[in-house]
Amino acid sequence: MIHQQFVIPLELKGTITTGDGGAGTGKPRWKAPYAGNVEGLEGWIKTLGSGAGTSTDIQLRNSTANPDRDILSTKGTFEVDSATNLLEGQVVDAANASFAAGDVIEVDVDAISTGPADATLYMAVGMFVD
Amino acid sequence: MALTFLVDNVAMTLLPSGVVELLPDPEVYQTSAGGQLVVHNDSPGMVEVRFGMEASRRDWVAELQTKRGRALQHVISYRNAADDALIHRNVYIPEVRFGRSIPSPNFVDPTTFTMPIVTIWPQPLVLEMWYDTTLTTGDGKVKVTMPAGGRILKIEGWIHTLGTGSGQTRIQVSNGATDYLTTRGDFVVASASNLMESQALAVSPAPTFQRGEELELDVDDIPSGANSAGLQVLIYAALFKV
Numbered sequence: 338m339i340h341q342q343f344v345i346p347l348e349l350k351g352t353i354t355t356g357d358g359g360a361g362t363g364k365p366r367w368k369a370p371y372a373g374n375v376e377g378l379e380g381w382i383k384t385l386g387s388g389a390g391t392s393t394d395i396q397l398r399n400s401t402a403n404p405d406r407d408i409l410s411t412k413g414t415f416e417v418d419s420a421t422n423l424l425e426g427q428v429v430d431a432a433n434a435s436f437a438a439g440d441v442i443e444v445d446v447d448a449i450s451t452g453p454a455d456a457t458l459y460m461a462v463g464m465f466v467d
Numbered sequence: 468m469a470l471t472f473l474v475d476n477v478a479m480t481l482l483p484s485g486v487v488e489l490l491p492d493p494e495v496y497q498t499s500a501g502g503q504l505v506v507h508n509d510s511p512g513m514v515e516v517r518f519g520m521e522a523s524r525r526d527w528v529a530e531l532q533t534k535r536g537r538a539l540q541h542v543i544s545y546r547n548a549a550d551d552a553l554i555h556r557n558v559y560i561p562e563v564r565f566g567r568s569i570p571s572p573n574f575v576d577p578t579t580f581t582m583p584i585v586t587i588w589p590q591p592l593v594l595e596m597w598y599d600t601t602l603t604t605g606d607g608k609v610k611v612t613m614p615a616g617g618r619i620l621k622i623e624g625w626i627h628t629l630g631t632g633s634g635q636t637r638i639q640v641s642n643g644a645t646d647y648l649t650t651r652g653d654f655v656v657a658s659a660s661n662l663m664e665s666q667a668l669a670v671s672p673a674p675t676f677q678r679g680e681e682l683e684l685d686v687d688d689i690p691s692g693a694n695s696a697g698l699q700v701l702i703y704a705a706l707f708k709v
Contacts, residue, residue: 343593366662
């Protein structure tokens with residue numbers, strides 16, 4: 338067995354809407370091929386949207402855990418006035434970051450600006466590869 | 468430091484009394500301009516793990532030996548000095564045995580193991596094949612030129628829009644000549660997960676590729692509604708050095 342870091346891309350395709358991720362929602366899901374830990378999250382959005390003071394807020398959630406576990410202790414935000422279009426402020430909750438092989442991690446969008454679209458999230462994970 | 472010690476992601480019941488990382492110091496050279504040149508040693512360093520207490524029982528020997536088994540290479544995990552993160556190190560764990568007479572039978576002295584940190588080759592990585600729009604059947608929908616030779620470990624996937632009607636979006640990954648999946652991956656219209664199902668990776672011949680070879684995503688079938696879209700296939704592979 339080895340421990341290895343990977344970067345997993347998660348694609349938010351088209352217009353982004355609020356709501357939890359899940360099958361049929363159009364929000365990306367990732368099935369872990371090995372056990373491991375989420376170590377970080379970065380992201381970039383093509384269209385920030387509009388609406389002063391608003392943001393598009395991103396949470397990661399382990400939907401296989403019972404009960405579901407939010408993985409970020411502080412959500413990541415795409416601020417509508419961002420100069421970089423990059424995800425900001427996200428903090429991984431180390432106590433909720435582990436996952437088992439076969440667990441599914443989903444992307445929740447907890448708030449949006451007006452009309453955000455097309456984001457890619459890059460989730461850094463360390464996995465125990467056997 | 469909190470007492471946490473795992474071998475291959477399984478916690479040890481009998482914990483070591485100390486863990487110290489021995490990382491090589493960089494060498495610093497004076498340059499002619501009064502600056503300095505820092506050269507980092509290629510050696511990844513070592514971890515010293517100290518087990519046992521004076522005249523303690525030998526139980527930890529058996530536990531460590533069980534977790535080590537007959538394999539030399541393992542992952543050990545422990546808290547960092549700041550106690551705010553878990554460190555994972557790929558190491559060689561030496562074989563451990565206990566003596567029979569010093570200081571007395573079935574007792575051991577505190578023992579420090581030096582576990583060399585290992586730089587892993589082949590290097591695992593994940594490749595994304597992303598097809599953004601409505602899917603149609605055909606070979607080579609997405610292509611990736613491999614920067615080094617290697618072997619595929621797993622293939623997983625997710626689809627944004629399952630499509631309607633009957634049937635499924637069915638995919639294959641190949642190098643243009645050889646298919647890597649003996650059973651193709653399906654995204655059935657009635658899927659409850661939007662995740663790839665049923666895929667089986669080839670065993671023989673091994674799912675390997677050469678440097679410069681193109682891996683391609685083939686779409687062999689689509690639902691009767693012809694409206695599945697947004698396909699992500701993730702290829703977990705181990706890359707060789709050349």
